[in-house]
Amino acid sequence: MQAKASSSEQDGRSFIENARRAQIVRAALDTIAELGFAKASFAKIAKRAGLSSTGMISYHFDGKGDLVAEAMRDVLAAAAAAMGPRIRAETGGPARLRAYIEANIAFIAERPTDMKALLEILRNNAGEPAWFLQSISLLEEAFREGQRAGEFGEFDPRVMAIAVRQAIDGIHALLAAEPRTDTAAYAQQVVRIFALATARS
Amino acid sequence: MQAKASSSEQDGRSFIENARRAQIVRAALDTIAELGFAKASFAKIAKRAGLSSTGMISYHFDGKGDLVAEAMRDVLAAAAAAMGPRIRAETGGPARLRAYIEANIAFIAERPTDMKALLEILRNNAGEPAWFLQSISLLEEAFREGQRAGEFGEFDPRVMAIAVRQAIDGIHALLAAEPRTDTAAYAQQVVRIFALATARS
């Protein structure tokens, strides 16, 4: 009767059902990336997904929040899968910081639509403040640890984490303004900036 | 018979009319800052402004875009007036960079509501990409000039400008998550980061 599964439940869902859900999530991400969070209505998403009515989205998801949450989770999971190994492969704070920046920007370059949508979601969804702190906490902790190990100079780890995160996310606006931007070059510049900014004096 | 003036025209408007416009702009900024761009409807703005009808907003402004544009222009003008002299007072690229960062964050700390609203507008309004390039162009040109003068090291001025701008704007999310943040300390950290990142080697 209901396909809804508040989307954190265990998955005994059928293939077809998951396929529909995935199709809707995809359409949602594309729509959000193209029109922005506010203008991504169920009507627009349903149209892009080829659905006959917005009721189908309500049928598969427990409201807009549920759809957006699943979309967010999907992208975050894909990002973690792509970037995690690459970052953890490096040893030592500075190398990991470089890998973090490069992996992030590479993934943005690889899946710009998804990552633009993710940024829109994080910026416009309620409860952002809490998530923001969490999103930089890993980076912050890495800085703190590196400082203890003497790999980094003295600076406020939280501010540095914000600066790194924001520099990475800055590429979205640049890509929007100039789609032909060389993302690898952008990454190298960011790497250089924070190599210098975090180095021991 | 209309007071509307697509708001870039020269002003033959009466004092009262301008007072009304200013009152509405103020309510719009407060509403956008509190509720976010998407949820700042004419109804909410009119209520906050103490207006009896949303029709008053339509009467004085040529649509939502016009209101938002004027609000944006007002804040940008105030920011330029407050920050411009302080920045221009400094001589040399590095000193001006420091002044730029400090003045920006000081102004955000001083008028957090207006600046939060401005950020919301810039992020959610159509035509953002074009404006984004313009917003960093001054910074970018300053870096380019400083490099010619030998005051800065070698780096991509555009990427550096983005990184600086984004680091400054990062304080909004931090303030949202932790309102008691010491903004002056935040500014000093950002100053330090970009002093190191832009220095000649």
Place this chain on the structure above:
Amino acid sequence: MQAKASSSEQDGRSFIENARRAQIVRAALDTIAELGFAKASFAKIAKRAGLSSTGMISYHFDGKGDLVAEAMRDVLAAAAAAMGPRIRAETGGPARLRAYIEANIAFIAERPTDMKALLEILRNNAGEPAWFLQSISLLEEAFREGQRAGEFGEFDPRVMAIAVRQAIDGIHALLAAEPRTDTAAYAQQVVRIFALATARS
């Protein structure tokens, strides 16, 4: 901007506004009486009131509950105004009981639409149980007092109050089935039933 007034506030409303509200309330009562509470949607009410969209109802009332509450209050007030004096004019429990029954049924005969709608509202609206007890409390108290004065025999005042109220309301179903029913005769029969049932032995 908003005509809404959660409808228990003091009335500084304009004549036109009150006229529109009254018009909508009238259409709502007619619609509820004709189609029943459940099928009386805003669309049906708006159509009957000659409104261009359901948005007009939302403009004047703070949701369906507000509209229904105002409709209920209007009818109850009219009923109290029509019946109250007639009942209070009588002296002594038995005379007042007769007046209560006659006045109620006469008012139902006079304004059958409004009273049918009122019954629908009371039966289908949330919070009915509480209101039910209140609606019979006056009658119940009158019986209790009459018993103390020796005007009535011995019986449970609450059950008797329910029986009287229900006998009166029974005329709605009878009128629906046979619109030509002689309501005055119905009233006399009910009067007789409860005269006998409440008499001292």
Place this chain on the structure above:
Amino acid sequence: MQAKASSSEQDGRSFIENARRAQIVRAALDTIAELGFAKASFAKIAKRAGLSSTGMISYHFDGKGDLVAEAMRDVLAAAAAAMGPRIRAETGGPARLRAYIEANIAFIAERPTDMKALLEILRNNAGEPAWFLQSISLLEEAFREGQRAGEFGEFDPRVMAIAVRQAIDGIHALLAAEPRTDTAAYAQQVVRIFALATARS
């Protein structure tokens, strides 16, 4: 290929099929009793019945009207089976009237859910007026017969029948407001009221 049987047909249905129908009818009654007629959607009924799809209800019943009609018939049949013998066991009009009231209220006390649902259905379903007359016709005829036999006084049998029926049904509202009500005592009061009201003078 369809199991639907507009439910007044003779039954060539299989055991399993009838079991499913009964299961759905049970869930419908529970849902209607708990949420009211208007809010008892197929979705809610299917959920309560443990069905995987609302389509199951449409498969087994020819629409909502059919389901409701069967539910109504089931309860009426059970009521007739429980109350009929008890009433017919009595001899003479007054004794049968007493038995009618007692049996009705006892059955309501015994199966409050079903009877509450039945009342909801009768009040909200189209075609109620016709059914209403039928529901009191037995009582009315009994009064008429008793009057011919000189067992009752003079009164309008139809009005008396309505009053009795309504007094009985009044216990639903009372139970909703005060669940701990003593139903047997309520019955005795009603019996007393109508013993006095129908007695020869």
Place this chain on the structure above:
DNA sequence: GATGAATGAGGTTTCATTCAT
């Protein structure tokens, strides 16, 4: 028989805008 996906209509509410007064 049973499932769950799909449909299209309809529900209430909010939106920006227009208009008569």
Place this chain on the structure above:
DNA sequence: AATGAATGAAACCTCATTCAT
């Protein structure tokens, strides 16, 4: 200038029903 009523579109959601598997 200002009011507030009016408009019609669009928002999200739920409904009973149908259909392929």
